[in-house]
Amino acid sequence: MKIVIIGGGKVGYAIAAQLTHEGHDITVVDQNLSVAERIGDTLDCMSICGSGATVEVMRVAGVPTSDLVIACTHQDELNMLCCVFAKRLGCGSAIARVRMPEYAQQMYLLKDGLGLSTTMNPEQTAAREMFRLMEIPGVLKRESFAGGRVEIVEIICRAGDLLDGASLMDLPKKFKTRVFVGAVQRGNDTFIPDGRFTLRAGDKVYICAPATQLVHILHALGEHRKKARRVLLIGGSRVAEYLTEMLLKAGTEVKLIEQDKEQAEYLFDRFPGAQVICADGSNERVLAEENAESMDAVAMMTGRDEQNLILSMYVGGLGVPQLLTQVDHTEFGTLIQDPHNHLISPKQLCADEMVRYVRALQNSGGSSVVTLHHLAGGKVDALEFNVTASCRGKGKQLRDIRLKRNILIACINRMGRIIIPGGLDTVEVGDTVVVITDSHRKILDLNDIYADED
């Protein structure tokens, strides 16, 4: 697909990197020459220096013949303007980054008027991700499918727990419910396991389960804890704003530390229900004063990676069970060894979201991708597909179907009923199925998963 990205900043770059990796023809427009050159040097895409809101530059970038335009400059207004022009020039769809909370609330009024296909809001996405993790503490990662009815969670296999030494075939007996392991990460290797695979302590295990069973499974593993009730947020950034809103709505106690007085007052105005502290959140005295160690979860989002990372290590040392750390440079994430310290990268989440969107756009004809999540550090993809009449394997029992290597069907959602499939189950038209595959294979259509009939 031909995609034009306007704005080559953090988010723009991450999206361009992901989408070139997916094999699309990308053109990035940025006003800053050195930014444009850096992109042209490091990514296999075209980079153009110029103002993305001018029709002349848009023509050069090929907006009129492009399938998608993503506007992600620093200014919301500019992004919307770019999309309006791009639409007028005849691009397929247009996506604008809109991140001001005020605009975000009224976006539904604007979407049609501006001809936007969708908007993206990295900060809001990040906040949502943090919120979801706080809902089920104990898991390392949590990805939802089928409208939240199915979850794939990442947990660590500890020595002596139910998973240690168990082969996957035995899991249902041990848990007294069907459990499906989609992927296992052992050291640097990633496996998409079959039934004979035996788990070892230290493995990161990706378990696919109906949302209703999840608590039961985690309980059996001794991982389950009550959801976070008292949460401390350090730094009153936009992510904090979105997160506070969600947490308050869910009835969680929120304490916010923000250094800037004006911003702190603004936050108090917006969230009278939250406790707002105006102090330096990176000061250990302040943290002690505010009882950081007794919190169920602490989120670091001061806007500076270094500060967030160091703070998270310090707070982790205090014994806080769940940490959420906002970082832009995910590469530094290897520094963090604590599995309960979640690194949240808004730009990366946003790039993933765009990949999902583009994949869905690409095959809106066939069995389209509904959801796409990366597991195991991006080495494994979990995709949810709609099953349409064109699906080759429909109506056949799974034991009669041969799938390609390293592909698993993790679950079937039939009208809201979640089936963890066994050999006797079938895939029917109207279902959605979650498929697990290694990520260097690009699955666009459900029919791609079946081994070719000889």
Add this chain to the structure above:
Amino acid sequence: MNYRTVINIIGKVLCVEAMFLLPALILSLILHEREAVTGILVTMAVAAALGFPLSRVRGRRPDIFARDGLVTVGLAWLAVSLVGALPFCVSGAIPSYIDALFETASGFTTTGATILREIESLPRGLLYWRSFTHWLGGMGVLVFLLALNPLSRKDSGENMHLLRAESPGVRASKLVPRMRDSASILYLIYIGLTGLEFLLLLLGRVPVFDSLTLAFGTAGTGGFTIRNDSAASYSPYAQWVLIVFMFLFSVNFNVYFLLLMRQVKKALRSSELHCFAGVFAFATLLFVLNTRSYFPDFWDGLRHSAFTTVSLMSTTGFVTTNFDLWPQISRSLMILLMFMGACAGSTGGGMKVVRVQLLFKSAYRSLYRAVHPNAVRLVHLDGERVDEPTVRSVDGFLLIYFLTVAAAGFLISADGFSFETNFSAALSCMSNVGPGLGGVGAVECYAGFSDFSKLVLTVTMLIGRLEIYPMLALALPGVWKGK
């Protein structure tokens, strides 16, 4: 330094070379040229034996930085030249390995300087390979690899560094977002134009083998022919075809891409193209006037003048008449034409027209600033601002260009030829033209130089073709220590 990836790419380049020797082998087999068959077979075996294991080396990291790009390109060109020289040497056609190396490097760099006094007696298979090196070297071996795309992992935009290091021009840019597509488009245009020339030559009753080798020689703007008198004995029609195609191959290939995209206006707006055409017209006119007494027939004079002009400007180096005998002012102009060379992004060599344009603009600016010290003055080209680092890099390029020519000219002076011979030979090799003046003039050859001088000129040709940096980067000590 990412040694593993560099080695991997060089292995692949050698494999490609072995593959490209195949047509030459088949030709030799058909014509029962026993020595040539042995030579080519041995070379293919060597290239494959070196290339295949090397191409199995997997890089731990896929990333290539500017430094790795330069080193890869420099080493790859050395490797193809060293291996590509073997057929001549093993078959006994050119007994001395250094001579064979000179000839091959001259082929790959599209110089067309030869050490052979007697060309026609060479086996056909070797003549084919000799001309084919022009074709391959013209667009670039690594660009070919990029078009095939065994190189790039899905996300390695870093291959841009390879393209940039191998393609001539101030700053090579992609035509379309995908590297592989860009490289493929370039090669398709290249193959298309070569094919067209081949057909037009065939129509003029030029023998098939001559047409093919002439087309290779023109396409790469090389200059090897299979006759001792270069292109002099071909019909006027064939010479006009060569004139047209030498011109076409020295134009920036972006122009053809834009024409294919039906953006005719934009394609023809390029000031570099105008400048190139203008100089061509001016030089042709001057030659015509200057050589009136040599050619009684006006059309003959025009043909020889146009041919010589475009042959030197495109840095091809075909010869139809002994232009070394022309009046001094014409000979001086020839040196200037050799120096300027063709347009950036073409297969031609030299300083490149666009650099000369920038040099003039920057020189004018210096003068202007001397008079108006506080004046704001920026360099513009094609209506767009050229940023300061680019302007400065062109100044630096000019300096190194001259220093290289001076050094090479000095080093080969030991052989006792005249000043004119030595420095025109050095400039001719640096600009990848082929013939020079005096002892290396239009009807002479490089056979008289000592082995040392031939090596010096071989390196000069490589420096010229790769636009200095890749070759000189190899000599920079810090590069190898990964600094």
